[in-house]
Amino acid sequence: MNSNPAATPQTDDVPSGGAPRAPRRRAQRSSSSLLAYGEPMLWLTGGALTICLVMIIGLLALIFHQGITTFWPAPLVQITTLEDRTFMGEVTREETFAPAATVFTQLAPEVAQQARRTVAANDGTAHRRLVRIGNFELTGDHFNWFSDFMIRDERRPDWAVTVERLSWGRFYGFPAAFLVDGAVVADTPAEVWERYEAHHNEIRKRWRQRRHLETHAIGKLNRQEEKARLEMRTALLQHGPDAARYAAALERLETVQRRSQIETARLREQINALNTENSRYQLRLVTADGQEKNLALEEIVRAFPANRLSLLEKTSIYLSRWWEFFSDDPREANSEGGVFPAIFGTVVMTLVMSLAVVPFGVLAALYLREYAKAGPLISAVRIAINNLAGVPSIVFGVFGLGFFCYFVGGTIDQLFFSAKLPSPTYGTGGILWASLTLALLTLPVVIVATEEALAAVPGSMREGSYACGASKWQTIKRIVLPRAMPGIMTGMILAMARGAGEVAPLMLVGAVKLAPELPVDTIFPFLHPERSFMHLGFHIFDLGFQSQNSEAAKPMVFTTTLLLIVIIASLNLGAVLLRNRLRKKFISGVF
Amino acid sequence: MNPTNSNKKAINSPNPPSGVSDRLQVIANGGSVPAEIHPAIHDEDSVLDIRDFRLWYGEAQALFDINFSIPRGKVTAMIGPSGCGKSTLLRSVNRLNDLIDSVRISGDMILNGRSIYEPSVDVIELRKRMGMVFQKSNPFPMSIYENVIYPLRIDGERNHGVLDEVCERSLRGAALWEEVKDRLHESALGLSGGQQQRLCIARAISAEPDVLLMDEPCSALDPLATNKIEELIDQLKGDYTILIVTHNMQQAARSSDYTAFMYLGHVVEYGPTETLFQKPLLQETQDYVTGRFG
Amino acid sequence: MQSKQLFKGILAGLAVILMVTVPAVAQMVDPDLKGYTPVSGVSGSIKSVGSDSMNNEMTLWAEGFLSFYPNVQIEIEGKGSSTAPVALIAGTAQFGPMSRAMKAKEIDDFEKRYGYKPTALRTSIDMLAVYVNKDNPIQGLSLQQLDAIFSKGRRGGATKDIRTWGDLGLTGEWANAPISLYGRNAASGTYGFFKENALFGGDYKDEVKEQPGSSSVVQGVARDKFGIGYSGIGYRTADVRVVALSPTADGTPVEASPENAYTGEYPLARFLYVYINHRPGSQLDPLRREFVRYIFSRQGQEDVVKDGYYPVPALIAEEDLATVGIQ
Structure with missing residues (x-):
């Protein structure tokens, strides 16, 4: 330290010469040697770090594992219960439980007997799975639990199809027919699927085109109109209802409105043309319990025969789901679609x-x-x-x-x-x-x-x-x-x-x-x-x-x-x- | 402020070593003795006159009635045991002590006929006329080039021709050009300790100062680097007035023209280096330069 | 209580058109409701603040509305019904979804500010369902039992506090298992409605675990084998069971099914409201007018079904549209 020499005592000088120092006597107390070596502190500090790491890695591993597997396409199982009802869907969770006696009393006697026997053979425990059965508009449920002892038959049907839709959640079924203008043009699963794949992309393209027209072209008109209305409001607030400026603004608003009505009508026509073209194509699916349902191709985000996919196809679906997640707006009250606005x-x-x-x-x-x-x-x-x-x-x-x-x-x-x-x-x-x-x-x-x-x-x-x-x-x-x-x-x-x-x-x-409008955009x-x-x-x-x-x-x-x-x-x-x-x-x- | 009084509080110095004569004993006890100034000094053209200069850190007085003048174009060394106030005196020349809130001074210093401590003096302008090299090299966190031209940069110099020229001249002056000319735009912090110190010298001379202040410039360097710096001081002498603080007797003897011996805030003896080291006027100086105490 | 009479009066006619069995969900929407037809010149921004039970419903309406008017900016905030009147009075929101009717105090505050009462739109029907874990064998509960389970005071007339599942007649491992209570926080309309109708105005027990959202009540019960909780029917999952309720101590339990909601037999059915600031006799601005029209259109009511609630019949839709001057 040179900045304050006057205050620095002279002792920091290197001693020049002088007698060699006697070696300092070391304290010899065996009881403190363990602490002195620092072993316990090493274990304590190391242990603390390990616990922190285990907790952090555990949390990250859980999130990572759950997050990374979500989008992998799952196979579809078709389940027929002892009560002769058939369901189809993706298994999402399973667990072992001990069924209470009351579970059986609600069943028909012969069914209950069989179920009791199965459970008894298994030491009173049973296994059950949560299956995403989809088809909400038909069943009123998204998920259902199936206990193993209640299942008569289970298989993975070859042509089971998973459909992700714009609304109503997932649909599971078998391709029954492909309709163009209401007429069946194909009715075997393979043919139907071929047609679907041939048409789906262009229909989605038209759909996007339509969205673009609605968002940008009509949006522009709407904004012009809104602007004119605001000007009118401003004129009214500033100059009162009798002023000439207000009258002028009102007139301008009417002009803008008239013009935009004509424009909108024209755009609507274009949109309608796209819609009409799109609505010609429909996919008829039969659910596992035999109900028929026609889905407009336009409504389908993604569909695939889940049990027929090769690894490559699965990977491509997996990636396309991630891409949708990154780049799309949310749908269905945020539970589907993407999170782009949130990102x-x-x-x-x-x-x-x-x-x-x-x-x-x-x-x-x-x-x-x-x-x-x-x-x-x-x-x-x-x-x-x-x-x-x-x-x-x-x-x-x-x-x-x-x-x-x-x-x-x-x-x-x-x-x-x-x-x-x-x-x-x-x-x-x-x-x-x-x-x-x-x-x-x-x-x-x-x-x-x-x-x-x-x-x-x-x-x-x-x-x-x-x-x-x-x-x-x-x-x-x-x-x-x-x-x-x-x-x-x-x-x-x-x-x-x-x-x-x-x-x-x-x-x-x-x-x-929900705020799909981004804080930075091209407007x-x-x-x-x-x-x-x-x-x-x-x-x-x-x-x-x-x-x-x-x-x-x-x-x-x-x-x-x-x-x-x-x-x-x-x-x-x-x-x-x-x-x-x-x-x-x-x-x-x-x- | 009574100097005697304050001295007692200020310097809790150890008892003077045995064999030290009365004069130092008096100083240690808080007394005051006039400095022995060799008449040879008065023949020189002086660039800096220090007049009745006193300095306090808070209540503690660190410099007592310093009176001497620094000859132009010569190397003046200040020696003395640690804490004798030589660095403080050096830092008073460019008013670096102003940065410490508790410092108060009285007396004055006259640089080229103009006061340093008058209220109207622009400290920044003053410092621009002086270069300073510190004990520990302190290159700035920027390139070698930017380091050297730093004084010009803060002066607002934009002309690349001028800057390049100054950079080369200063680096040559500091005997560093050959070593760094290919990496002028690399970080200065990548240089070795000796190179960094020479870089600091280059920076200190780039604005062509009237006085170059060196505060133990070699104390953190190995002998080889020390040698280079000493050679450099030799070369710079003549162009610059150099004021150097050192702990190293040999260095003072080798590279300076005049030497001042300081003790506990007083100048004890001041004269041509050769005389001071060969046959000083005072026994005390003799004792110090021959290493009998210190 | 008041809503019960409403149901009996207004909805009786609707029961006729409902099928005897559980209808396919999509067919529950009254066929007399008109499909939505877009008009030109709708833009601007909508902000909705209010019930969190209706958060998803509002979002679905918003998404549907946006498919017609992609440029409209819609923001939806759902932190509890009590936040709706505040936002409407302050003018920070144009729509205030509420899962209960406004209290007299809230209406007064609104009237003080604007000089007229806020307009309530009955947009959909909810049944407040009582959930238990999927493995819970309980068959049905009366409101009095519910009161004894959830409230401190037992205003409903139950003589004994109910603390374990054994008190409700369950046996085996359930007999000594204490009942674990899940409920909503006080800002929620569901909280208020349940207090009013199931607890007969009494206070909740301190043990009720108050949850921040409708869905978290259900998730709590799904994880807790001995749990019981109340939440909108729309939040049902496969991990919980809905318990049938009887209005009187010795009545037969009524399933929480749509037809029971429409006939008014299910004791905890209620309207879900959207409140707006509308000066009686004036015209709504185009944006709000169209949004209200959308809510009461076929598409809007299909969204209601999608969210697990029940649509209103055309009769109510017309009536409420008329109150805001839409034909």
Whole structure:
């Protein structure tokens, strides 16, 4: 230490010469030797680490296993019960149980007798399976339990087909006929299937074309009309009902409406043509218990003869299901289809949050560490910041709702969006408010990490810079900040990890069950920070606790969790890579 | 502030070693003795005059009535046991001690006829006229090139021609050019310890300062690197006025023109190096330079 | 209680067209309901805040509506029926789905703000089902027994508290097994409705495990062999059984089947409402008008079936459309 020579006692000088030191006597106490060697501490610390690892790996393995297997196409089993009812579906779970006596009393006598015998032969226990039987509009059930002792016959029919539909969930049956314009053109399973595969792709293509027309072409007209209506409302609010401007706006609105009606009619015609073409093709399926059902090909997302698939075909279905999961909007109250809006919402929210929290946090930390004079006030501020990190996240949610949504957003609405009132624009939850709320939540993380990084910049570097004639800000900008950047990035990574996984406050400030409109899109002004958004964490909560068809939603919970973990991990990985690149630049190889 | 009083609080120095003469004993006891200044100094053209300079860390006084002048274009060494205030004095020259909140000073220093400590002085401008090399090399977390031209960068120099030229000249001046000319844009932190220290010298001379301050520049280096730095000091002498703090008697003897011996915040003797090491005016100096205490 | 009379009065006629056996689900929708026909010029954003029992239903309607108007922005939030009046009064939502009727206090608050009462649309019919684990042999329960199981005060007239399955007459391993109670949290309309109709207004026992969602009640009972809980019929899974209920202590238990809901015999049937802010006599804006029309269209009512609830007959649909000025 050279900076303060007067205060440094002289004793740190190397003793020059002098008598050689006598070897220090070592304490010889056998009772402490075990502790002294540190063996127990080694076991304690190692054991603690192992337990942590086992728990983390166990959790990840569970999620990974459940999440990864969900989309693998399962074979179909056809089950005929002792009561002569036939079902078909996918086995999803099985368990062993001890049937109570009352189970048998509800059965017909001869059936009950046979069942009792089977169970008795098996030491009073029985095996049962949960089968996804689908065909909800016919059966009113999605799943059913089948006890083994109740099964008369079970097989895997060759031509059993799994159909994933746009609505009503899955359908299981046998291809009976292929209909074009209501007339049967094929009636053996192989022929029907051939026809189906020949037509399905182009029909789906037409369907997508139709969606595109509806979304983009008609949407544009609707937006024009909405804009004209808002202008009319604004004119009415600003100038009153008798003003000329209002009359002009009203007239314009009518013109726009007339024009858009004509346009819409034309587009509708196109859409109808596509629909008519599509509706010509139908697939007739027979269920396991003999009911017939015609399915429009357009309604079918994916269909395959589950028991005839080769490994390659299974893999391709598996991948196509993952792709649908990544890239599609959700269907059927979020229990089917994809999670693209949720992925998008999560990523955008996390990025906006980082953009908000990092500059603020770094500036605040800079002031605290570089400019503020140490004193009780600064200590108090530090303690307050650390305490902020311990505040329950829902409190931030309540604050965000009250301050951002109602106060700030409400004011913005009053000032700029009064024509749309009473329906709020910014005065309700939205991705901007959610990001800012989470930014607030993660602010302490960034401040603390940045402060530590700043403190770790060697004083000799600052002195070197000052000695070159640099001002304080130049030193901070050119020396301190670049040197502290890896540490700041660590703070950002921690903040992102915390923010992306947080759900509770989001439920108050903008995450919703369904918001297929993305906060960033191709419609002017491209960014829509006022929009509510879907979030993977909230999606998991929703699937887990709100889903009507909770049995079918359960595997989706795992896949979505897996996806969320992967997204957070890759966001972090990106930041870590960036940090390592920076760090490599600044770490000295010498000394 | 009564110096006697404050001294007692300030320096809990050990008793002076045996064989130390009265003068040091007086200083250790809080007394004050005038410095022995060789008349040869007065013949030199002085670049820096230190006048009645005192410095306190909080309540503790670290420098007492320092009065001497640094000759232009020469190497002046400051020697003395640890804690004698030589680094503090060096850091007072470019006002680096301003960064420490508790430091107070009185007296003045005059650089080229202008006060350093007057309130109207722009510290930043002042520091730009001085280069400083520290005990531990402190290259900045940037490329070799950026390190060398750092003083120009903060001055706002944008002209690439000028920067390239300064970079080469400074690196050549610091005898580093040949070793690094092919990797100017690599990180400076990849250089060896000796190279880093020479890089810091290159940085210190890139703005062509009036005075070059060196605070034990070789104490963290191996003998080979030390040699190189000493050769470098030899080369720089003449172009620059160099003020160097060192613990190493041989180094002071080898590379400096004048030497000041300091003890507990006082300048004890100041004169041409040769005289000071061969036949000093004071027995105390003789004892120190021959290693009988320290 | 009030809803029971409603059912008896309004729905009796509908029972005629229902088949004797359980109908195929898709055929439950009243054939007199009109299919939805889209109109031009519908865009903007819809926000719905309210019941979580109706969360999926609202989502299905939204998805169906979006298939006609892909540009409309729809946001759905479902955290409990009690959040609906607040959002409607504050103007943060245009639709307030509620699984119970608004309380007088909530209507008053609304009227204070706007000068007229909120409009209730009876969009679908739910049966509050009592669930037990799939292995539970219990056959039926009376409301009085339910009251003794769930409430502290037993206002329904039961003489004895019921704590174990043995108290309900089960034998074997069930005889000494304590009943594990699952219910909803207080923000839920289901909570309020069950309290009002099954507990006769009494208070829940402290042991009731309050769940954050309708589905989590069912999942709780599915995992807990000795569990019992209440939730909308739409959340039934294969892991639980629905218990038949009798309105009186000595009556025959009534199955939770659609026809029993329509005839009003099932004691815990209720309407699911959507509340809107509509000044009587005025016109709704096109967006809300079309959404309401969609709810009461054939497609909208098919969505109801999809979600496991029961559709309203054309009669009610017409009546409620008329209250908001739609012919």
